[in-house]
Amino acid sequence: MPPASRIRRRGAPRPLASRTKRRYLAEVVASEKSQVIAHIRQHYKRALKRLPPSLIPRVAKAGVCIGFLDPVCNIIANTDREGQQRRGTMPRRARRLLTSYFRYLTAWEALYYLRRSRADLLVAVHLVEEDRATRGFALDHPITKVALACAARSAMHPRPDAFMPASVSLASRRRQMCSLLAPLRPISDVTAERISRMSEEGLQPPAAEPHQELMRLAAARTRAFTNVPPPVELQSCFEQSTKKVLMDKIHGFYLEAISRIPKTLLRSRLHRALLKAGHCYGPFEPVGNILVNTIWYDAAFPTSLELEVDMIRNESLAIAESCSLHGLVAFLRALGPEPDDELSTPGNLWNLLLHNACILDKCISSAPGLLRESSITEFVAYRAAAVAAYHPNPAALAHFAARALTPDDVQTISRALSRNNPPDKPARQVKELTPRASQIVAAIRKEFQAHQRLIRERVEAALLEHARMQGDDYEIHAICGVNTKIPDSRG
Template sequence: MSSGGSVPSSAPKDRSLVLSELLGYIHGYYEAALDRLPVEEMPLLIPRLLEAGVCFGRLDPVSNIVANTVCSLEPSPEANDGAQSDESESSKKGRKRKATAEEEEVRTRGARMRKRRTIAQRSLEGLITFLVCYFRYLPVSEALQYLALAKADLLAAVHLIERIRGIGGRLCPISSPTMEIALRCAAIAASQSDIFAARSLSLASRVDQIWRILTIDGRLSTEAISRLQKLLEEPVEQLAGSTKPVQAIEQLPRDALRRRHHRGLLRAGHCFGPADDPVTNIILNTIWFDTAFPPHVQFEVDMISTKSLMRVECRSLNGLLAFLNKLFPALSEHDAMIQGTEYDLHIICGVNSEVPEDGKHSYILNEEGYPYSHINFLARPKGSHLDDMAPNLFFLECSNDEKGLDKLPSLCTVLVSPSDSGRCFHCEFQGIKIVHPDFGTYRGRETDFEEMACGKRKLDNEELIGFGLMRMEFMGMVSDDSVYSDLATDSDFTECMNYLARREEKEERFLSGECQ
């Protein structure tokens, strides 16, 4: 195995036997899930399970099946507006007829799905796709072996691979973009909806609460299903460290924002305050202002002024600068706005100068040149001494266009460790050992892997590995050898260079018409 480590098995099993073994494990998980679900009281659970109850996610396989099945249910009526007691009898009958029609439609759709691929088969394809998209240079055959050792438990398989590869301790961080991309690819392979990855992250943020519900007893009641459904319907908090109030707008309820909080947001929605993050401070300041200074007249709006948003952003920035100036009187406004440190270059230790736009990985598509480079380099903070601090490893994506040398790079970030798990389709295709960050946006990390998962890429996972290995394992002469060549000892290299020079000269003479 090229990435260090090997599958702990003396003799790999036949692929068909491994697939049969894995499907056996997965079928057992579905039997256990059906035993836990109240299918007699809620028959709709069965078609939902057959359509959306895949066994991969952030929990154990059985709990993933249960949670994914419940996630696919329509919102419970009592969770909508609490006004069921006032509902008329005719409305109840109409809602019942609609639910019956929806149930029949789901059953029909589920039957069509079963004729093509069973939910167990789609789950297995999702498991395999997740692993080959999450880990670099992992062939499908090895992914199957790991899954067999882990009994088709995704988290156990991930933990096993990381231990063998010597990168343990990471274990699928919830907010990892690499994990989100792998989940999206797995969802594509398993014919799941586009919201599956976001829903899985929502589940991950509530693992403890969900786990308590799922483990109350051996069999879930309809009340437990209702509690679980309400929990899964709650919005996920995605608080970002931004001074822009747009992030806070996403968190405020629509009706409350349009009827009342638009005023507090534009008048006092500053990003500084008692909370630890800017977005929470914006929300707190907005609600505080509306409570402390209620408007004389309330009115509803459909649009918020862009200029007013810009004004509150500027005021937030001015407030932050004033705060820093009070703490550090000697700090100028310019220095306060300059970002964490300046570095001195130690050495550049990795370059891939042939990074195309996403989706263009052949020479024909890039015959006019490659627009980007991915670079690893080591650097120390300015002013540090050699004995004080080891250099930091950086990743840089920059333009190859000489006209854009004065522009900021697309991404430049310090890497947590040399084993950061970010993936890049282009660097892996070139077989170049560039360490990519697990966070941040750069070319080669999303589109190509997702298109490969759904069969739109001409290259599959095995061919991607093959191209990378072919370039890595080339042991002949390279152009960089000319820098270190010694005419007295490197006679083979000198002879090769002379041959290439003569051939190039002959081609030029032929093209110029000097020789026929």
């Protein structure tokens, strides 16, 4: 228990240092917001100079700068002849789209990207994708539609449901919009009416994907902006977001690896090796490393105690994924950078892994400070990774990973994947549990199996319903990502 002097009464004021830090952080965020507002005001000034006099009073009703064109064109295109008074601040509207579209993106980070992009929403999307090493933007993607709808509602747009399809429709006609909204050319009432009709025509399927062309233009506009790093005060916020994005990527590696393991092997034996030692660091790409490390551990350290499972618990998979990240970071740290080196900080290493798809060879080649001088150094690095990842046998894993795989090794791995027979190696002896420990394990197993039966029944029912509605038959390979809050049949 902490000393009495360190216990703060409920409702008591926070310590001065904490209050000062929060106040200073609020000032930093306010500064970011004020700069975004200044950029938005400039966009409105340019738009007002080009709009016909009859439409200028309508800008305040629906002329938001949200959309898939540049900000000035968005304001002009969104200006409507009808609607109620708009409420809410413009930075909040654009910020809502970014935080709705990008997972783990905080409001503070969204403000930074809007400031860096000069309130150009598509440029901000491009900058986030660059920093997160993703290329997933598409006009017709469900996430894009949801994010745009959230932004429209946050902006108190008079017709939020019509705003999203209208924005997509105009973006898919970018070339026509460019000719209508040529730079510095005043907009006539006839042109405004034509844009209004185009917004109601729906998505136009062009020869090339419209989002690819839009993102190329956004990238071109990015080159005109200065690459300003985020404020130091918000650095930890950015690092935590990077870590979460990286963990999502690692989660995807595990799901792909699970899908590649034969169902009978996964359910009978390999689920144990996958969760205990199937880490994604090694000499190959992450999915290959997970498969190789899983099969090697099962062959090198088999067990006679098998448990047939259909479901892998979220918590167990999350632990394995977290161990993999610890191992990846430890491997890179062991290869070169000194403790006080800038590259050795967690945030920089997470970025390095994210931008190189967690492939260690790519990380090493893209970072001059990481050098492998000999196979001994590589062995030490793999052992450090295994220790950090809580591998059951770090030394054995390091010997296996640091050596080049021979044809016999490849044949052994292929044989292990192609049959459902346990390896010839004798099973490792397991210490006998005490009676009390045996009771606890038996109770946990019984509870897990009951929950597994419930989940399997519900998944099978959902698949049958899908087959009835869509005509597609699916077979359960493995169940992952289960919501543990699902009540049983009695609840």
